[in-house]
Amino acid sequence: MxxxxxxxxxxxxxxxxxxxxxxxxxxxxxxxxxxxxxxxxxxxxxxxxxxxxxxxxxxxxxxxxxxxxxxxxxxxxxxxxxxxxxxxxxxxxxxxxxxxxxxxxxxxxxxxxxxxxxxxxxxxxPLAGLTALQTWERAGLAEGQRVLVHGAAGGVGHLAVRIAKARGARVVASARPKHHDFLHRLGADDVVSVPESGEPVDVVFDCVGDDRLLSVVRPGGVIAVVPGAARGAMALEATAGQVGVRVVRHVVHPDGRGLAQLAALVDAGRLAxxxxxxxxxxxxxxxxxxxxxxxxxxxxxxxxxxxxxxx
Incomplete structure (x- = not known):
């Protein structure tokens, strides 16, 4: 072969x-x-x-x-x-x-x-979709939450946007301006170039690795960091703990049932x-x-x- x-x-x-x-x-x-x-x-x-x-x-x-x-x-x-x-x-x-x-x-x-x-x-x-699905699950994504996906046009990010929308979340997506129309087509409720302090979000899904995003999470919220997740806890954990924010660093794993969930979303027209x-x-x-x-x-x-x- x-x-x-x-x-x-x-x-x-x-x-x-x-x-x-x-x-x-x-x-x-x-x-x-x-x-x-x-x-x-x-x-x-x-x-x-x-x-x-x-x-x-x-x-x-x-x-x-x-x-x-x-x-x-x-x-x-x-x-x-x-x-x-x-x-x-x-x-x-x-x-x-x-x-x-x-x-x-x-x-x-x-x-x-x-x-x-x-x-x-x-x-x-599979890998990007399962990363998004499993990370949202670890973060406790729930209907009605306001979430931020940072780096939303990338491989994991654009699927994280679609899954969050399918779960009934209100999604703020951040990416370079050239990707804004694409993210609007995915269903993002708001699209920005740079996340700024304002109305806090329940969960940040960070596909870039920017510890400054801690400032946009409400107390009791979650920041899920995709890059370098396998390295384990870092300085962000200590800072986040001081303001009551939980940090999730999830390493994706094979999951036939999770793949079936992704496939069901595809069949329903909610994911691609x-x-x-x-x-x-x-x-x-x-x-x-x-x-x-x-x-x-x-x-x-x-x-x-x-x-x-x-x-």
């Missing part, structure tokens, strides 16, 4: 298109023929070698977000059968091998691709991942260059099987 392999850590240039043996599904796993693979900033972070002790020396096939078709099932699998379209974020934060034509995945870490989306759209959804660009698998290095440059709106997706995209 074709796969993008990194034999060492380094810049995007370490990603090479090569041929590897096709994996086989073990007990409780399925073999997925990958049609599209989403990319995320964590992919580039892992490839760079910033956390080599986490992943070992390699070589590695990076990538977690996938959408494709079940090719075969391992012993004990009844949830999916060959030919069914599935998507997910398997094995995170271990190495999953998403930038390849096939990968094996635990069946409980996948869900059926929603009817209203093709494989490119589905591949853009914005794909800013889809590139061929062979251009994985270019996708990583764009990730590191801060490509802007939505998600970048690698197309592994162009003929299978439309399902």
């Amino acid at each position: 074709r796969a993008i392999v990194a034999h060492r850590y380094g810049g995007p240039e370490v990603l090479e298109l090569t041929t590897l043996p096709r994996p086989a599904p073990g007990p409780g796993e399925v073999l997925v023929r990958v049609v599209a693979a989403g990319t995320n900033p964590v992919d580039a972070h892992a490839r760079s070698g910033a956390v080599p002790g986490w992943f070992g020396p390699g070589p590695h096939v990076w990538g977690w977000d996938v959408s494709g078709v079940v090719e075969a099932v391992g012993p004990g699998v009844t949830a999916f059968g060959p030919g069914e379209a599935v998507f997910g974020m398997p094995r995170f934060p271990g190495v999953a091998g998403g930038y390849a034509e096939y990968l094996s995945a635990p069946v409980g870490e996948l869900a059926a691709v929603p009817d209203g989306v093709d494989h490119v759209g589905a591949a853009a959804l 991942a914005e794909v800013s660009r889809a590139l061929p698998l062979a251009e994985a290095a270019e996708a990583h260059r764009l990730l590191e440059a801060g490509h802007g709106r939505g998600k970048l997706v690698l197309v592994v099987d162009p003929e299978g995209v439309g399902r």
Whole structure:
């Protein structure tokens, strides 16, 4: 099978298109023929070698977000059968091998691709969508709350806006002016360039990492910080505790039920991942260059099987 392999850590240039043996599904796993693979900033972070002790020396096939078709099932699998379209974020934060034509995945870490989306759209959804969904749950998002999503046009941010609106929250979205029309189309109640003190919010969902946002949270509220969540508590926690604000730093985890919730929102017309660009698998290095440059709106997706995209 074709796969993008990194034999060492380094810049995007370490990603090479090569041929590897096709994996086989073990007990409780399925073999997925990958049609599209989403990319995320964590992919580039892992490839760079910033956390080599986490992943070992390699070589590695990076990538977690996938959408494709079940090719075969391992012993004990009844949830999916060959030919069914599935998507997910398997094995995170271990190495999953998403930038390849096939990968094996635990069946409980996948869900059926929603009817209203093709494989490119589905591949853009798992990691960012689950990050938004799980973080909102940890933050205690509730109907009627006023919330701020900071960095709202990015991969996680734009999905956080849609999920909050689907849960009945009033959403203030902050992003660069060029993204304001996009955020209005997503349903944000207010769109700003710079969050300012004024009417306080119940929850801040911070996709940028700006401790100054503590000033816009009401006492008893929550600030959920996405960047660097795996590093654990930092100086913000002490400051927030002094004013009665809870800090959430959530590291996303695979969740088949959560994927099914995202799929239900897609089917209901309440959620869709914005794909800013889809590139061929062979251009994985270019996708990583764009990730590191801060490509802007939505998600970048690698197309592994162009003929299978439309399902």
